[in-house]
Amino acid sequence: METVAIQAVDREVVPAAVAPEVSLVVAVQNQQGLVTAFDLELHRVLDSYGAKYEIIYVDDGSIDGTYSELRRLAAERPEVRLLKLRTAFGEASVLEAGLEAAQGEKLLFSTCRVRVTPNAILDLLKVLDAGSDLVIGVRHPRRDSRLNQFVSRLFNALTNRLTHLKLHDINSGVMAMRRSVRDSVPFYGALHSFIPVMAQRQGFKIEQVQVEQMAGRFNYSLHLRDYIRRFLDLISVLFLRNYTKKPLHFLGFIGAIFALVGTGINIYLFFYRLFGIGGIAGKPLLLLGMMLFILGIQMISIGLLGEMIIFTHAREIKDYNIEEIIN
């Protein structure tokens, strides 16, 4: 998947010679005056973890002095790397660009919407080490608005319902994962909010852990329209997850229903005319019958076209995720 974001990135610092074990991707946007203290604390915590690490700050098109502040940090500490997106591309691009640059085996991501304490990040890492593949942070206690919390709860309940996941805070934007998750789960565009949903399908072990948020200006609320967009995203993710490789199973089903109803109406009209009950030329029902029939077979045709696309690209399809090969 090509991304605009990656192309628009200023790569600030050369990758380390020896790959670090932990990569922490931190999204930053217009947080001048706050990052330095946060960075200091991050280093303290990650140093205590004991493994070689890198912190990748991704500046999502800040318009204040955040970037120069980050540059100073990057110059001071060799573990700090810096990416800058030319304009604000949003969380998905930040995540993608950051993880693209990350070299570690354990990947951590922290969005700029929610800023959790560095200690919480360490907690995520510990749960990951305990044997899971993906760890989602659960904000507790939450610091966003009541309305936001309510909508968020609804959204989580809906997603859990549709996917059989049992997560409390899918969109916390704070997570830790193994490289294998990143390598086998698509991360582009809208899909990024649903990494757990995709990872679950691939059979990865998902855990969640409560994280403490920092006080103050760090924590934003989502707008209602964000949730509406996410709801649509959820539908497309479920479609992608379940039917990407077999579009006709889905479109064929809907198409068959339309075509059957249409055919039913047409048969009714046929006998109506045959037994001389009356003329059908003036009946709008005729139009409905034909319309449904046509719609049905068109859907099936679109499904078939989809199948052709899949088949001609079948070589690139890997329908499975191998955990281990022995011998």
Added chain:
Amino acid sequence: MTKESKENSDQKKPDLSVVVPFYNEVDNAERLWNRLQPVLADLGKTYEVIFIDDGSTDGTRELLRKLAAQNRHLRAILFRANFGQSAAMAAGFTATRGEIVIAMDGDLQNDPADIPLLLEQLEHGHDMVSGWRKDRKDSFLIRKIPSKIANRLICSITDVRLHDTGCSLKAFRGDLLRRISLYGELHRFIPALMRIEGAKIAEMPVRHHARQFGKSKYNLSRTFRVIMDLTTIRLLMRHLRNPLSFFATFSFLFFLLGTAVFFVCAYRIVILEQTLIAVNILLILTVLLWATAMQFFFFGLVGKLIVDYGTRRSIV
């Protein structure tokens, strides 16, 4: 790759690869291996056996891990989760290195003793030999009857005449097999997919045993999806090179229908002297049908585009 290492990897290539997918078959896996090994050892060929665990939850996984650690001829591929039989077979086939590949089920209903016979058939110049469970040991009503119907349907639609397409015991020429891609639920249509690659296909009767251990994973609810897959396969087999002709047929039919309705309209207006208002439904119908005809034509064009610019231009 240096010359030496290339020779080494050539040496490692076995004559025969056997692929067996497992899903919750803890009672059968080791027994199958014990029956398979002597048969393969007697062939006098180099061989590898690939067992795939499709996310079993009953301990098959651990068993395969143990078996593979003990036997250097046995390779085990362990899936992270249950991805289905097509995926398991695809992973297995991709991993094969053998000149000849044998596929079979892990439920002990196929008999490894049939393998030499399949190989013999393959040597007669066929690219694929499919097993035929002539004397099938399954319950009549829930397994045999649906299977017969499905077989008829699949045969007539895919034009591959086999008595038993559902039999898992099959032998393939490896290079041809590795060209097909299994995804979704296409494992049911391996003969058709092989035919698309131009394979010569034969069949031969094989033994079949009743299931002794474990549960059957067969169910009837997949009928609709099978029908949809069949439609796809049919389109792919007949029209992969030129999907335009397929869609153009629909286009033409709708055009004819639209024109017929148009003439009815014309008749009513000119001969019966009806008003435009009286025939407006028919007029709309005419336009609808003609528009549909055009749309189908464009579907065909898009289809052509897909095929021409797809990654598999070189087939058929």
